[in-house]
Amino acid sequence: xxxxxxxxxxxxxxxxxxxxxxxxxxxxxxxxxxxxxxxxxxxxxxxxxxxxxxxxxxxxxxxxxxxxxxxxxxxxxxxxxxxxxxxxxxxxxxxxxxxxxxxxxxxxxxxxxxxxxxxxxxxxxxxxxxxxxxxxxxxxxxxxxxxxxxxxxxxxxxxxxxxxxxxxxxxxxxx
Amino acid sequence: xxxxxxxxxxxxxxxxxxxxxxxxxxxxxxxxxxxxxxxxxxxxxxxxxxxxxxxxxxxxxxxxxxxxxxxxxxxxxxxxxxxxxxxxxxxxxxxxxxxxxxxxxxxxxxxxxxxxxxxxxxxxxxxxxxxxxxxxxxxxxxxxxxxxxxxxxxxxxxxxxxxxxxxxxxxxxxxxxxxxxxxxxxxxxxxxxxxxxxxxxxxxxxxxxxxxxxxxxxxxxxxxxxxxxxxxxxxxxxxx
Numbered sequence: 001x002x003x004x005x006x007x008x009x010x011x012x013x014x015x016x017x018x019x020x021x022x023x024x025x026x027x028x029x030x031x032x033x034x035x036x037x038x039x040x041x042x043x044x045x046x047x048x049x050x051x052x053x054x055x056x057x058x059x060x061x062x063x064x065x066x067x068x069x070x071x072x073x074x075x076x077x078x079x080x081x082x083x084x085x086x087x088x089x090x091x092x093x094x095x096x097x098x099x100x101x102x103x104x105x106x107x108x109x110x111x112x113x114x115x116x117x118x119x120x121x122x123x124x125x126x127x128x129x130x131x132x133x134x135x136x137x138x139x140x141x142x143x144x145x146x147x148x149x150x151x152x153x154x155x156x157x158x159x160x161x162x163x164x165x166x167x168x169x170x171x172x173x174x175x
Numbered sequence: 176x177x178x179x180x181x182x183x184x185x186x187x188x189x190x191x192x193x194x195x196x197x198x199x200x201x202x203x204x205x206x207x208x209x210x211x212x213x214x215x216x217x218x219x220x221x222x223x224x225x226x227x228x229x230x231x232x233x234x235x236x237x238x239x240x241x242x243x244x245x246x247x248x249x250x251x252x253x254x255x256x257x258x259x260x261x262x263x264x265x266x267x268x269x270x271x272x273x274x275x276x277x278x279x280x281x282x283x284x285x286x287x288x289x290x291x292x293x294x295x296x297x298x299x300x301x302x303x304x305x306x307x308x309x310x311x312x313x314x315x316x317x318x319x320x321x322x323x324x325x326x327x328x329x330x331x332x333x334x335x336x337x338x339x340x341x342x343x344x345x346x347x348x349x350x351x352x353x354x355x356x357x358x359x360x361x362x363x364x365x366x367x368x369x370x371x372x373x374x375x376x377x378x379x380x381x382x383x384x385x386x387x388x389x390x391x392x393x394x395x396x397x398x399x400x401x402x403x404x405x406x407x408x409x410x411x412x413x414x415x
């Protein structure tokens with residue numbers, strides 16, 4: 001009897017803890033996904049699924065770095081999404097884009113045309129270039145944290161960030 | 176565009192944010208957690224409640240403050256106190272805003288409050304208040320039992336939690352020498368609730384593990400251990 005009540009209390013505590021994680025990271029994961037997919041509806045679905053999967057794992061085991069964990073889930077879901085749609089060109093870190101270059105983002109009202117162009121060009125970059133720019137400049141992750149997410153050294157991550165910015169700057173200036 | 180300017184522009188992409196409505200809706204979908212009410216937006220629906228005449232407004236404020244203060248003070252009142260009626264009025268007012276789904280569990284909360292009052296009376300040896308307090312407790316049990324018998328889509332987890340608290344508090348008060356008596360109305364209502372839940376589960380698809388838990392729940396029910404039976408039913412409704 002006591003064990004069953006403890007189980008109920010544990011469930012309630014876990015739910016409350018994950019609710020805090022949700023509140024803390026929902027905006028970041030949402031933005032991460034929006035910058036990579038072609039529609040807001042798809043972004044919402046993938047973002048929602050990221051947290052649903054995160055919750056399922058959270059109930060089973062302790063997660064040391066929820067932010068990194070959620071980003072990994074989101075990345076994998078985006079890759080799966082494009083694989084299913086058959087629109088992925090190559091999934092690679094070797095300079096080839098992961099997103100269909102002709103995709104259009106629907107939520108333009110919040111951004112002026114300059115920003116809209118940067119957003120589109122960002123989506124044209126390869127996956128690692130996109131990620132390093134988003135995580136460092138938009139989500140304020142340190143080089144060390146980004147390196148951990150990318151499974152690279154800090155030095156390699158700094159080099160990657162420099163190359164990513166250079167690639168984006170060239171694309172933007174070519175407009 | 177230079178690198179510095181590009182970085183500034185990139186940072187402006189922070190304006191990409193999800194809508195609050197979607198965030199709240201999604202949270203419910205992921206966790207089943209209800210979003211907190213935005214009281215600012217609720218109050219924005221009452222734009223016309225500003226008095227034109229300042230003296231009337233001031234007088235209304237004073238009267239309102241006095242009434243609110245009286246209700247606030249009444250929250251500590253015990254059965255037999257002159258202002259206890261105010262406490263009951265505020266509880267009845269709360270019931271008016273409770274959904275049908277939540278009504279039985281709110282009534283069970285009030286039963287727990289009656290037991291807390293009885294406990295306070297017993298601890299402070301206010302002998303004259305014991306009889307009215309027991310009457311209030313028995314009346315609250317009848318109301319809770321009636322609403323529980325008619326319950327639809329009940330939050331069973333909350334019901335289990337409140338009935339467990341009732342059992343614990345009742346035992347604690349009786350250990351102080353105060354005889355409250357049995358609660359046949361509540362037991363009957365719980366019996367009906369469990370019968371309904373068992374009937375629903377009998378037609379559900381259950382895994383082997385769930386079938387074992389269900390069999391245990393039925394065994395508890397037949398033995399009269401209604402609280403244990405409800406807990407097991409709850410486990411089946413909230414699988415891992």
